[in-house]
Amino acid sequence: MNLLNYQTLKDQGYDGYLLKDAPERVLQFGEGNFLRAFVDCFIDQMNEKAGFDGKVVLVQPIAPGLAKLINDQEGLYTLFLRGRENKEAVNRKRVISCVSRCLNPYEEYKAVLDCAKNPDLRFLVSNTTEAGIVFDPACKADDAPPSSFPGKLTAFLYERFKLGLPGFIILSCELIDHNGEELKKCVKQYVDLWELGEPFAKWVETENTFCSTLVDRIVTGYPRSEAADICQELGYQDNLLDTGEVFGLWVIEGPQSIKDELPFEKAKLPILVVDDHTPYKQRKVRILNGAHTSMVLGAYLAGQDIVRSCMEDPVIHGFMNKAIYDEIIPTLDLPKNELTDFAAAVTERFQNPYIDHSLLSISLNSTSKWKARVMPSLVEYVQRTGSLPKCLTFSFAAYVAFYHNGKEKGENCLVGKRGENTYEIKDDPWVLDFYYDHRNDDEADIARAVVNNERMWGPQLAALPGFEDAVAQALMRIKAVGMYQAMEECLA
Incomplete structure (x- = not known):
């Protein structure tokens, strides 16, 4: 040839x-x-x-x-x-x-x-x-x-x-x-x-x-x-x-x-x-990257493995849409039609039949990703509305649940369990050490420890009225009914 x-x-x-x-x-x-x-x-x-x-x-x-x-x-x-x-x-x-x-x-x-x-x-x-x-x-x-x-x-x-x-x-x-x-x-x-x-x-x-x-x-x-x-x-x-x-x-x-x-x-x-270009960078980080980070850890624990499959599930897709349209877009200042058009394009990108985008690959270093991509929307939403955004708050609980599952140490990772299978949790060593040290905490204790960890988030999350309690309640709900049903309840 x-x-x-x-x-x-x-x-x-x-x-x-x-x-x-x-x-x-x-x-x-x-x-x-x-x-x-x-x-x-x-x-x-x-x-x-x-x-x-x-x-x-x-x-x-x-x-x-x-x-x-x-x-x-x-x-x-x-x-x-x-x-x-x-x-x-x-x-x-x-x-x-x-x-x-x-x-x-x-x-x-x-x-x-x-x-x-x-x-x-x-x-x-x-x-x-x-x-x-x-x-x-x-x-x-x-x-x-x-x-x-x-x-x-x-x-x-x-x-x-x-x-x-x-x-x-x-x-x-x-x-x-x-x-x-x-x-x-x-x-x-x-x-x-x-x-x-x-x-x-x-x-x-x-x-x-x-x-x-x-x-x-x-x-x-x-x-x-x-x-x-x-x-x-x-x-x-x-x-x-x-x-x-x-x-x-x-x-x-x-x-x-x-x-x-x-x-x-x-x-x-x-x-x-x-x-x-800053507003466009903010739009990309908060909508595209924020949708990924706020969805994938919960979706993985709910049984999904790739992004495209998440878009085929009405609960997970609905959770992502509610987070984007009801909780993220209201915190941005570009014209609303530009924001909704970009959000619609994000959905089509996530549905790409030619890319098998692994949820576990996206989960790498989720602590810093959640801080950069999701936390600004959550904080801004509280400042503008005086209330906690349901899906973004739950996404933090899903992040904690994903990491808190890591009860064993692996090579440069913690090892968590999803059903009968194990998965690797990869992040900075100090983050992994923190979660390993708190592996035996109950839901209220781990919520308190994580929310108040200023090395992870600064003082912002601990200062949000009711946030720690909402995260603890979400973790208890995840334990009681499973991740999938707990995500579905966010859509009510």
């Missing part, structure tokens, strides 16, 4: 959209599954539908990476976006042709710096993981390349500055708060550390736009178990197959002038340019 490249597609008589030659207008730090299924997918559509006419140069951020695979396929790869839209299952295939090449800076650092000479280059994109945006004072200007991503970026910007060329629109996609701002801080630290001079510092500030962004798409990546069959059906060998969900949203915090250069709207893409 021939490897995917332009000649292979020509020999097949491929009649889909392809862009073989165009100016390199984007430099992308990151060549992994996510950016290829998200940013590069959008750029490919802008090329087809809005005349963007731009190629993307990828830079492999770590060694080893995918540079050779990408170059062997001339930048081409097949992307499948799969999920549900308008209550129908969809499976869309697209050959992505916006990538020109991939550079390995550990073998060809000069080629990366040479990209700075390209006057057509205007956009820098990055996704170097949450650990990528860090300032490392051991990183030196004459390293080839500098070890940290912000160090590499600073060196690249300095190369551009020395040539007297304009700066860039920089789109950071790392999963940290205010990613663009944090990246800019690191760059400025390197400017000072490396003594690159006030003129360059001013150029960084005035000639470049560092944008914080919010990215939202589940990317399932290389479909290992299906790859051979998919390639057989495609008629070519594609070692870079990529898969993700249909839903996608990119919120970019920056000036509206960005839309003059990136024709998102003309291509009808789900991309927003806003003055402040």
Whole structure:
């Protein structure tokens, strides 16, 4: 079977959209599954539908990476976006042709710096993981390349500055708060550390736009178990197959002038340019992530194993809907239609027939997840209404029940029981130690101990009138009638 490249597609008589030659207008730090299924997918559509006419140069951020695979396929790869839209299952295939090449800076650092000479280059994109945006004072200007991503970026910007060329629109996609701002801080630290001079510092500030962004798409990546069959059906060998969900949203915090250069709207893409991305981040965390975290631990103890099955159960699905529409959405300040539309999309995403999203995988580190994703909605609901939200309060009791089941220690986990089966509870060691120390507490005692644990929650939960008692009562109900019936009673 021939490897995917332009000649292979020509020999097949491929009649889909392809862009073989165009100016390199984007430099992308990151060549992994996510950016290829998200940013590069959008750029490919802008090329087809809005005349963007731009190629993307990828830079492999770590060694080893995918540079050779990408170059062997001339930048081409097949992307499948799969999920549900308008209550129908969809499976869309697209050959992505916006990538020109991939550079390995550990073998060809000069080629990366040479990209700075390209006057057509205007956009820098990055996704170097949450650990990528860090300032490392051991990183030196004459390293080839500098070890940290912000160090590499600073060196690249300095190369551009020395040539007297304009700066860039920089789109950071790392999963940290205010990613663009944090990246800019690191760059400025390197400017000072490396003594690159006030003129360059001013150029960084005035000639470049560092944008914080919010990215939202589940990317399932290389479909290992299906790859051979998919390639057989495609008629070519594609070692870079990529898969993700249909839903996608990119919120970019920056000036509206960005839309003059990136024709998102003309291509009808789900991309927003806003003055402040914070409300959209809050919407995602509280509705999408909050729905997951508030539902899955109770759902697991009620007998479910994957998210999609939860959506097929009227009680668990009803519990999630009540939490979202009656208790979470009232705490958010975006227009209500935007919130309900996003919530409806969340349900379709959870129903995705192509993703078996394990409840136990979501349960990892649920203590910090509940604090970040659910607690703000609960506290805000109490502040706005003066009463406790029934489902979110119960979700805390379900969290306690899930952890309190861990009566035995395993390897870096506690071991709980669901019926005749065991499951692993994984969290920070101090959290596991706390629950193990309280393994023999009754419902009232464990509720009191957890609610008043300020290391977990700060003082906020203990300060909520009636919360500790409500959690204890919910735990007693779970013990008396089982998790499923106790969840059902929340819907009354």
